[in-house]
Amino acid sequence: MGSNSSVPEPVEGPPATLRRSQRSSRRLPRRAAVGRRSFTATLRALEELADAGAQVSVHVADLDTGEAVLRGDDHVTLPIAGLGVVPLLIEVAAGIEDGTLDPLEIVDRADLDQVSTSGLWRHLRAPALPVADLAVLAATAGDPNAVNALLERVGHERVRARIAALGMSQTALLDRFRDSRGPDDAPQVAVGTTRELAELFAALVNSAVIDAAVSAQVSEWLSLxxxxxxxxxxxxxxxxxxxxxxxxxxxxxKTGRDRGVRVEAGVLGGPRAGVVYALTACFDDLSISHRLRVHDAFRVLGVELMEYAH
Structure with missing residues (x-):
């Protein structure tokens, strides 16, 4: 699949030191937390991906305490595809809140370099949409033309400045969406670390991204x-x-997908606990079985997050 990655361990007390997993060497030492707060099935699934050559990064933390309960290579910058839209949505919401951006300003699709391989807007009859509706399309469907329209409207520099202001030194929105990437284009739409992504989502639900109004608006868009x-x-x-x-x-x-890239970050709150998570897997997409093995690992994490929250 790709290059080897450190395999995550559950965290119990102080964060554990990660140990390198090699295809032909020792298996992951188990240091699972007690009972339902363990992530042993997730560990097995991610270990299998890493041993097959995938690069895996994960960060899971308790939403109330902020303490990590599972982490592995969460400092490593990897492609995050459509998850890079979240800082853009934050900048759009901030502009709407401070009055520098009109949510009803109409953006014409004809003024954009069209992405024809995916998205909903290209199938709609409406040739132009207001900024607020483009934000909904970007958040709900990852629509590439809606994302590109918002990025064209607010500008890369403002998004970069916002990312820096949020303290996300290892996250970047590098480029717009394209049908194909040439040698002069950025190799990825966006990059980031699971630690920074998880911290960003925690800040959103805790009303700590810019202010309560902006945090609530972005959270509302993402909840769709x-x-x-x-x-x-x-x-x-x-x-x-x-x-x-x-x-x-x-x-x-919010999810991100590209050839050989799957990533998701989010917040899950239940009656027992709240948890914030981010998981990235970069792999050689050689067959449907390679892809499904990655998808299965994400779903295993989902099961254990549900057990943690309930």
Whole structure:
């Protein structure tokens, strides 16, 4: 699959020192937390990915205490694909809040370099949409043309400055979405670490990103996300209507996908606990079985997050 990665360990008390996993060497030493707060199945799944050559990064923390309960290579900067839209949404929400950006300003699709390989907007009859609706499309469907329109409107420099102001020194939105990437284009849309992504989502739900209004707006957009196919598949939530769950789950998330890249970050709150998480896997997408093995690992994490929260 790709280059070897350190395999994560559960954290019990002070963060554990990660040990390098090699294909032909010792297996991961188990230091699982007690009872349902362990992540032993996730550890096994991620270890298998790492031993097959995938690069894996994970950070899971208790939302109330901020203490990490599972971490591995969470300082390593990796491609995060569409998850790079979150800092952009924060900048859009900040502009709307301070009055420098009109949420009803109309953006014409014809003024953009079109992405024709994915997205919803290209299938809609409306040739132009307001900024606020573009933010909804970007958050719910990762629509590349909506993301590109917002990025064109606010500008790369403002997004870079916002990322820096948020203290995310290892995260960057490098480029817009494209149908294909040439030698003169950035190799990735965005990069980041699971530690910074998890901390950002924790700050959003704790109303600590810029101010309460901006945090609430971005959280609201993300709560509409339709992609519940990775970690979130284990929640049992309705992908199209999960803001008001009958069983009291609080959930927001964002995913990123590219060839050989799967990533998700989010917050899950239940009656027992709240947890923030981020998981990235970079792998050689050689067959559907390679891809499904990665997807299965995300879902295993989802099961154990649900056990942690409930």
């Amino acid at each position: 996300n339709h992609d519940l196919s990775l970690v979130a598949a284990s929640t049992g939530l309705d992908p199209f209507a999960h803001e008001q769950d009958a069983h009291g789950l609080l959930f927001i998330n």
